[in-house]
Amino acid sequence: xxxxxxxxxxxxxxxxxxxxxxxxxxxxxxxxxxxxxxxxxxxxxxxxxxxxxxxxxxxxxxxxxxxxxxxxxxxxxxxxxxxxxxxxxxxxxxxxxxxxxxxxxxxxxxxxxxxxxxxxxxxxxxxxxxxxxxxxxxxxxxxxxxxxxxxxxxxxxxxxxxxxxxxxxxxxxxxxxxxxxxxxxxxxxxxxxxxxxxxxxxxxxxxxxxxxxxxxxxxxxxxxxxxx
Numbered sequence: 001x002x003x004x005x006x007x008x009x010x011x012x013x014x015x016x017x018x019x020x021x022x023x024x025x026x027x028x029x030x031x032x033x034x035x036x037x038x039x040x041x042x043x044x045x046x047x048x049x050x051x052x053x054x055x056x057x058x059x060x061x062x063x064x065x066x067x068x069x070x071x072x073x074x075x076x077x078x079x080x081x082x083x084x085x086x087x088x089x090x091x092x093x094x095x096x097x098x099x100x101x102x103x104x105x106x107x108x109x110x111x112x113x114x115x116x117x118x119x120x121x122x123x124x125x126x127x128x129x130x131x132x133x134x135x136x137x138x139x140x141x142x143x144x145x146x147x148x149x150x151x152x153x154x155x156x157x158x159x160x161x162x163x164x165x166x167x168x169x170x171x172x173x174x175x176x177x178x179x180x181x182x183x184x185x186x187x188x189x190x191x192x193x194x195x196x197x198x199x200x201x202x203x204x205x206x207x208x209x210x211x212x213x214x215x216x217x218x219x220x221x222x223x224x225x226x227x228x
Contacts, residue, residue: 002150003128004107005120010141013095015088016049017116019066025054026189026200030109031083044070045096047109049084052204053189056082080188095142098134102127112201121150168210171196171203 011017020028031048051059056077063072063086071087090097099106099120104127108119122128135142164172174196179186193203 003122003125004146004148004150005122005128005131005144006146007118007120008143008145009095009116009118011111011114011116013140013142014116015066015068015091015094015096016086017111019063019069020059020111021114023054023059023062025059025112026052026193027110027112027204028052028054029111030106044087044089046071046085046087048075049086051082051084053080053200054082060084079185095140099131102130104131110205112204117145164210164213168206168213171206172210172214175207 009017011021016030028049028051031050056074059082060072060074063069063084066072068091069086069088071085073085074082075085076083090100103123105121105123106118107121108117110117120131122131134140135144171192175181175187175192178192178195180188180192189200189203189207193200196203198206
């Protein structure tokens with residue numbers, strides 16, 4: 001049975017994290033499922049990188065100049081978002097290099113500043129045990145946030161999971177009233193985070209989680225039939 005692990009990893013623990021550690025942006029996300037491990041090899045990793053509130057041209061130059069990054073190209077930029085194609089080969093002993101020897105897939109990776117949040121899907125007990133041993137033995141700085149069977153992860157307390165927290169509600173209401181969701185956008189995350197007195201990363205995470213809950217609630221419900 002597959003087991004899902006959500007963990008927090010220091011940016012210094014892998015090549016892309018180090019490249020982005022000193023860059024100016026609100027949040028970054030590796031886009032699309034990245035399959036690595038015993039069914040592939042420990043070679044090049046090539047996800048798409050999506051950033052928020054970054055200087056796209058400057059970040060492209062930073063990525064290209066970073067040791068360990070094999071290739072980086074700005075693919076698209078719009079409003080305060082940018083999309084990059086990035087390739088690198090995991091260094092021996094690093095976080096991703098360790099995962100590459102296990103039967104595991106990375107289904108989500110989001111970061112900002114000094115830490116990244118990874119969601120890992122382990123397909124065997126042996127792979128999960130090896131990961132736990134790696135975390136215990138080395139000074140990895142990995143913090144486990146949640147571990148659950150895949151079925152339990154997807155079904156656990158769905159009603160509670162869809163309720164907005166007070167912080168998420170405040171962030172969404174403020175963003176809506178200030179025109180963050182308007183077209184064209186009348187504000188950005190930097191201004192909103194200053195208004196709310198929180199970091200840009202915290203605001204980005206609150207908005208993303210709140211939006212996800214609202215979308216899940218809306219999309220699960222069946223639409224009203226059209227009047228005849």
